[in-house]
Amino acid sequence: MTQPHSGTTKATGTAAFSKFIHLLQLVADSAEPLTIPQLTQLSGYPRSTVYRSVGGLVSEGLLVESLNGEAYQLGPRLVQLASRSWDRSELRLVSVQALQALRDQTNETVHLAVPSGDRMVYIEKLESTSAVRMASYIGSSVSMHSSSVGKAYLAALGEPERQALINSLSYERYTENTVINPTQLAEQVNIVEQRGWSVDDEENEAGIYCFGAVILGAKQQPVAAISVSTLRFRQAEDPIQAYVKPLLETCKKISQRIAQSPALADSAHIW
Numbered sequence: 001m002t003q004p005h006s007g008t009t010k011a012t013g014t015a016a017f018s019k020f021i022h023l024l025q026l027v028a029d030s031a032e033p034l035t036i037p038q039l040t041q042l043s044g045y046p047r048s049t050v051y052r053s054v055g056g057l058v059s060e061g062l063l064v065e066s067l068n069g070e071a072y073q074l075g076p077r078l079v080q081l082a083s084r085s086w087d088r089s090e091l092r093l094v095s096v097q098a099l100q101a102l103r104d105q106t107n108e109t110v111h112l113a114v115p116s117g118d119r120m121v122y123i124e125k126l127e128s129t130s131a132v133r134m135a136s137y138i139g140s141s142v143s144m145h146s147s148s149v150g151k152a153y154l155a156a157l158g159e160p161e162r163q164a165l166i167n168s169l170s171y172e173r174y175t176e177n178t179v180i181n182p183t184q185l186a187e188q189v190n191i192v193e194q195r196g197w198s199v200d201d202e203e204n205e206a207g208i209y210c211f212g213a214v215i216l217g218a219k220q221q222p223v224a225a226i227s228v229s230t231l232r233f234r235q236a237e238d239p240i241q242a243y244v245k246p247l248l249e250t251c252k253k254i255s256q257r258i259a260q261s262p263a264l265a266d267s268a269h270i271w
Contacts, residue, residue, distance in 0.1 A: 033071035095254045102250045109229045113149040120149045148200040148212025149225035155192035156214040156222035177203045211243045216255040
């Protein structure tokens with residue numbers, strides 16, 4: 001019997017895996033469980049492919065049926081895997097004490113985010129003690145063009161890589177303040193590079209103003225970013241003193257810890 005070419009087998013397996021991941025991402029990004037027809041429409045895959053893939057994901061505990069049995073949501077095994085990854089994140093472990101100090105000093109919500117493609121993913125969130133809560137959560141992501149963490153990360157990249165990423169972004173508008181033009185974003189990022197910190201002026205979520213700065217790894221490359229998020233109406237009279245200076249000190253402290261740890265400094269992906 002003729003065996004299939006290894007390259008063809010690998011390509012087929014990769015394509016199937018990509019479909020699984022895409023379907024999982026659609027379910028994860030949805031506020032409500034999704035039905036097979038909804039997943040078919042959102043994914044663009046044939047209904048038979050979606051049905052077969054969802055069945056495989058359910059059998060592995062990565063998806064489960066909703067209470068009414070007509071839709072699907074994330075399963076316990078996926079949550080367990082994500083929890084283990086989060087708990088063992090080297091970047092989070094080396095950062096958490098400094099992040100807690102930053103939250104306590106500013107009394108505002110603090111996020112730690114890492115790049116993932118053209119977005120930034122939150123791997124830690126420490127809430128403000130105020131009664132108002134933000135919609136973000138650990139594992140959620142934000143666009144680079146609309147977030148302080150994204151603009152801080154972009155500003156720390158080398159010019160060719162930065163411009164290529166800026167040109168490739170999907171410029172979705174979230175509020176009336178969202179920048180949806182690559183040229184305007186590039187101008188903002190140049191300012192961030194010069195002064196060392198970024199802002200999200202109600203660009204991602206109405207009423208929320210954020211300050212961002214980058215964490216540097218080996219060879220001074222950006223590996224993550226931190227934001228301090230405050231409600232616009234209660235922002236401190238001197239935001240530089242209240243938020244930016246503590247933020248920059250925290251990023252510097254974590255960057256130094258990374259540099260002093262050979263295991264972290266030598267790793268390209270430390271989260």
